[in-house]
Amino acid sequence: MLNSLPRIPLIRFWNNHQKSTMLNTTIGACIQFETMPCITTAAQTSPTVEEVRVDMAGMKVESKPVELVTSVGSCVAICLHDSTNKCGGLAHIMLPDSSIFPRENLPFKFADTAVPALAKAVRKISGKEAMLFAKIAGGANMFPNVRNDGLSVGEKNVEAVKTELANCKVKLLGEDVGGSYGRRISFNVNTGIATIRCYKGAVKRI
């Protein structure tokens, strides 16, 4: 529902900055000032591919060639890809362990319940048993100056996801975790490539 709403704030923002970024834009690649925020709209990245936003503690699986998009800070985005059947799914988890809230009916909020549920959902739409590959991103510590006892939540999340992936026998192909910045993940379910953009403008493909 929300994804179908017009993205007015984003587009308006981009237009305001267009003049200043034009100077630094070359064909095919967008190089920006260090302070210039890297915000991408669907039109800017690849106009032919539809973008579907995954909400916090949510999950989407797709077999159509779309890009699943989500933004994470300390949360972790788990992308699962089935390369033989060209489908995949993305889950946005918040917390490492579901045992603190046993009554919560949101499997995609917690790392330990999200991974098996996501793998099951991907296998369900492909209809066949196939090897799944995973890519994860997120788990940042947004305020490194704030005193933390032991591991930050981001690190705990990443660890929990990795253990659970190993339990479910899903191979982890790539990761972009840690740091102290937010990430915008767009996961192409057809190719299995996850494009990660951080706020300062760096782009990474895993």
Next chain:
Amino acid sequence: MSQKDEQIKNKGMKKKGLCRFTCTNSDCVDVGILLELGSIGAGHAATSLSEILQQQVLIDVPKIHNFAVHELPKFYHKHDVPTTAIYMPLVEESECDILLMLEVEEANKIAAIMTMTPSPDELDTPMRQSAIEELANILVGSFLTAISDFTAVKLIPAPPQWIEDSFDAIIDNFLIKQAMISNRALVFDTNFRTMDGAANAILMIFPSPRLQELLIQKSKELCGITEPYEPEIIVPEDAEVNIVGNTNQTN
């Protein structure tokens, strides 16, 4: 008969009240008290913002939202909007997260006004950062002073922390913190606008359950309500004599 009618009417009023606070689960009166305290603070904060900017400032009617934690980004619908945020936690016994959020462009405009620079592009990052930190210090400071003066609860903010990132990335850190305590979060939020629409700041407060209790208790003491308030009295149909007794007591 008339007693019963009145009670039904009162129940209806209370339900309307609940809708106004956009709150469904919490006790209506408790939320009302928090909202009132917030409104007092927001008024003072708006005054100080107006003094800094030398402009007229409008504020939205403050709201308290009672969300399931994961629904908050969906509600604001600002997923990738670049945001400048200042995080000011309260320390010691009154634990609370306070966030002042502005869109980056608007933050830069305000920083330019504060430093008397003709255009926002001429400012370098450290200067912008310290100007916005100062803004948050003044705004949140006057907000807390007003509440603290009223309730005599000690509220001590830690130094402000500046961050520039996308809206979702900033907010999920705080949502995770809330999610570790409970699956619902009480969020106080108010919106400051200048007349020309240049600045549009969101002040977002996540009070910890302990601080909520403390503020509610102190306010009730001030108002003379020492006993816990019961908003809905369940009345058995055949016990009219008892109803009279009960209502007299509560009145």
